[in-house]
Amino acid sequence: MLNRIIAIDCSPPVINVLNDFLGDTITLESLSFKNIRELKDCRMIILQEGDEKPDLLKQIRKLRYACHFRNIPIIVFRTMENKGSMEPFITAGATEVISLQDPPAAIRQILSGHLIPNRQPLKEETEYIDSFVKNTCAVLKTVASLDVSFEEVYFDNDFKIFGDVSGLIALTGGAEGILGITFYWPLAQTIIARMMGTDEDKINAELIHDGVAEIVNMIGGTTKKDFVGQPYHFEISLPSVIVGSGHQLGHSDKMPIAVLVFRADSQYFAVQICLKPDPNGKTNGK
Template sequence: MRAEFVNPFLSSLLNVLKTMAALELQPQKPRLKKDEVARGDVSGLIGMIGPQTKGSLSITFDESLALEIMERMLGERPRSIDEDVTDMVGEITNMVTGGAKRMLAEKGFDFDMATPAVVSGSNHTITHKTDGAIIIMPFQSSYGSAHIEICFD
């Protein structure tokens, strides 16, 4: 998977969190996921289908970071990952994927998005089942970490 393919997702997450929550994440270097397992507490997942390819995307947050985003967006901090938090994570997943979709469409790469699902559970992992490569993009902040994983067959 080429960099021109990865960067739209990376910059889309940075944009969404800056715009919605005035939060700046520090992106780390994207890399191929091999034995690495990324863990988190709340994740958004979405399927993508295009004319030549199909794949999936996940965005995983530490609980502390998800709660900080909620507080910055709504002015109130939930005590734990509740329905408002999973709604927000689903919405962020839609916005990030939609933003990347628009950027990739300009380069002639089209796909449609399924509806997102949100996983909630302390320290869970997600494995994308694909014959192709899986790219992991880690993000750091003083409130905890996030990461995007994408794969296309």
């Protein structure tokens, strides 16, 4: 049960606001950044901006990476209004920036919004997700001899995937949607090196770009075969790749996105899927 909120290096006024807001079912744990060990059962992370915290952006970024693609909100409290743009915090991986000067009711509403449980899976998602899980593991086992385990799935249309390299492919034809895969750089480098049978230090950005495109292409290609004759059968487009340390990938809130988190050794990656079945309930016969 996710019932822990971590407040990191927060002052008494912020802790008081949080205590006023939290009920009995959620535990507030006040920690110093250097004492953080595990975020797995964490439901929200609170940080506080301050003049004495020059490393706050680095901390946000480290925490976002440490979330391992889980949709844990990172909230930054500001103690002074209009001190500057909130954009650096958001691009570092924060979910929301709140001013401590805001009315308590507004703060409670914002925090409550981030504690709303994820939506339940749609019927079609329960029908097509297993195939993507199976084929993601199979593709990486086949091309990179990498043992991959499926860790969890969540359904949150608003969450932005934070990563270093993402491959995206449009699913078209009968069923339509999008398939994406996002890695942190070291795992992408490991996988492409294994695919090519070479050392990781020989894998440059161009090869990672190219290899991640090929991986998402193969996952899409093998999965569409599973859906022949079903309303989920799709065709794949040419893949696109986004490279950038800490880039954030969002989708339209009208698209029901399922985020699948996988683990390879001690590293994680995420697959994002949205697939709208063919309204005619058949394949397009291409």
